[in-house]
Amino acid sequence: MAKQNYLDCDKLCRTLVSEASKGIFRPVYLLMGDEPYYVDMVCDAVMANCIPEEDRDFNQLVCYGSDTNADKVITAARRYPMFSERQLVVLKEAQMMKDVENLHYYCETPLDSTVLVICMKGARADKRRALYKSASRFGAVVDSVPVREYEMAGWLQSYFSSRGLRLAPDAAQLLIEFAGMELSKIAIETDKMLRNLPEGTVDVSAEDVETNVGMSRKWTLFELSDALFHHDAAKALRIASLVGSSAGFAMPAATGRLFAQFYNLLRYHAVKLKKPGIDSYNMASELGISPYLLRNYETAARWYNLKKTMQIVALFREYDFKGKGGEQGESSQGDLLVELTAKILA
Numbered sequence: 001m002a003k004q005n006y007l008d009c010d011k012l013c014r015t016l017v018s019e020a021s022k023g024i025f026r027p028v029y030l031l032m033g034d035e036p037y038y039v040d041m042v043c044d045a046v047m048a049n050c051i052p053e054e055d056r057d058f059n060q061l062v063c064y065g066s067d068t069n070a071d072k073v074i075t076a077a078r079r080y081p082m083f084s085e086r087q088l089v090v091l092k093e094a095q096m097m098k099d100v101e102n103l104h105y106y107c108e109t110p111l112d113s114t115v116l117v118i119c120m121k122g123a124r125a126d127k128r129r130a131l132y133k134s135a136s137r138f139g140a141v142v143d144s145v146p147v148r149e150y151e152m153a154g155w156l157q158s159y160f161s162s163r164g165l166r167l168a169p170d171a172a173q174l175l176i177e178f179a180g181m182e183l184s185k186i187a188i189e190t191d192k193m194l195r196n197l198p199e200g201t202v203d204v205s206a207e208d209v210e211t212n213v214g215m216s217r218k219w220t221l222f223e224l225s226d227a228l229f230h231h232d233a234a235k236a237l238r239i240a241s242l243v244g245s246s247a248g249f250a251m252p253a254a255t256g257r258l259f260a261q262f263y264n265l266l267r268y269h270a271v272k273l274k275k276p277g278i279d280s281y282n283m284a285s286e287l288g289i290s291p292y293l294l295r296n297y298e299t300a301a302r303w304y305n306l307k308k309t310m311q312i313v314a315l316f317r318e319y320d321f322k323g324k325g326g327e328q329g330e331s332s333q334g335d336l337l338v339e340l341t342a343k344i345l346a
Contacts, residue, residue, distance in 0.1 A: 006035070006147045006155065013038050014162075016140055017045040025050055025086070027110035028139025030132065032120035035144035037183035039121050042142055043090065050088045050115050059087040065096035073097075074106040077114045088115045095123035104130035110138055147183065149260045151288050152176050155183075159190065160204060169292045171206040173222040177257065178209070221254055224341070225261040229300035233345045240341040244334025251323025251333045255340070259316040262304075264289070266313055268297045269306040312344050 019025070020042075029046065031039040051060045059081045063073065073091055081087035094100050103118065108130070110116065118135070124143065125132040135141050147155045153172045160167040167175075179186045193204070193212040201208075224243060227236035243249060264287055271278060271286045278286070284294040304312065319340045323333060331339065 006145055006151060009033075009035070009038055009142060009144050010155070010158070012140075013041050013142060013144075016042050016142070020045040020049045023049065025115045026140040027112065027115065028107050028135050029115075029117045030120075030125060030135035030139065030141045031118065031144075032124045032142065033144030034122060035146045035183065036121045037187065038142055038144035039119050040184065043092075043117055043119055046115065046117055047088065047090065050086065051084065055082075055084045058082040059084045060090075061088070062090045062092065065091060065093040065100065069097060070099040070102035070105075073103060073116075077106050077116050078111060079114075080111075081113055086113050086115060088117070090117045090119070092119045093121070094118045095120045101126070101129055101131050104134045107131060107134035107138060147181070148288075149181060150264055152181060153290065153293065154288060156186065157290065159186070163190070163194065164202070165194075165204050166202055167204045168206060169290060170222070171204055171209045174206050174209045174220060177220050177222050221257045225258055226296065228258075228341070228344055229261070229265075229296050229303070231303040231345065236341050236345060237338065240338045241334070244332075244337040249333055249337075251336045252320055254337055255316045255320040255323060258340075259313065259320075262309060262312050262316070265297055265300050265304060266306075266309045268301055269309055272301075273306070315340060315343055 016026070016029070025046065029042060031042050033039070047060075061076050063076075068091070073089065077089045079087065091097070091103075094103075100118075100120075106116065116139075125135070127133075132141065153169065153176065156172045156175060157167055175186065175189065179189050193208065196212045197204070197208060221243060224236060224239045227239055243254070267287055268283070271283060275282075280291055280294055280298075284291045287294070287297070289297075319336055322331070322336055
């Protein structure tokens with residue numbers, strides 16, 4: 001089984017969650033990989049639906065890899081349920097269990113009356129060995145991979161769409177800036193927003209994000225990158241000064257966010273060179289962004305040609321180094337952001 005990308009993983013997890021909500025369970029779930037959100041997503045769905053609450057004292061066991069071993073887990077899994085059609089055994093932090101590979105002895109002949117969930121956050125079972133192979137054959141394996149930064153806006157659009165909402169592109173960028181790349185945090189902030197939005201709301205704007213997730217900053221790095229893409233020098237320098245003077249501002253975080261935008265612009269130029277006649281839809285697909293956001297890159301490409309974009313990308317490396325204390329001189333973190341902005345616009 002090839003390593004899944006986030007789209008494959010997301011689709012599989014939604015299928016498993018949907019099955020669980022309908023009372024359909026796999027004998028074994030092996031939930032592993034670098035993105036804890038998907039591990040929790042499936043595990044939580046199984047735990048919420050597998051055993052009725054009144055039966056959980058007798059038929060649901062949650063254990064941790066650091067506190068148990070394979071023999072104990074297998075013994076628990078081979079036990080028959082009490083006054084119920086099934087039992088649930090959940091092993092969390094399975095990567096902490098020294099003999100976790102021995103669970104393959106159970107996974108090769110799982111009981112129909114037991115659902116076994118094996119969670120390995122930030123780790124993976126060896127795909128060449130028996131545990132992975134038996135779980136793949138008789139159960140479900142989720143190998144979660146992180147959503148890359150340039151894919152995050154698309155992930156958010158899909159996440160909101162699954163809840164019957166349309167998220168404006170600028171609102172998506174604002175939410176990413178506030179919540180970062182942590183899918184679990186984004187999910188929490190989204191749930192908070194849903195509770196506070198007026199009933200019947202379908203379209204979620206940037207103002208909704210600001211109001212409902214606790215943002216109080218007037219200017220953001222997203223708005224700075226937007227001003228840079230439109231080569232609005234006065235606005236960009238004003239935003240850079242305000243953002244740089246805000247409490248807790250850190251230059252490395254700013255260079256990382258801006259780098260992602262200009263790196264995508266570099267990719268835009270590269271695709272244009274390789275496929276001169278490419279249409280907007282396919283270009284957006286190549287970049288992993290929505291057609292709506294592509295317009296920003298088309299505008300930026302008129303201001304920053306390939307050579308200039310390459311120079312700007314090199315600037316981010318220089319200022320990331322300075323922001324981490326290298327050759328910073330007497331410049332503050334905010335001063336560095338203004339300097340960088342001026343050089344991009346030059």
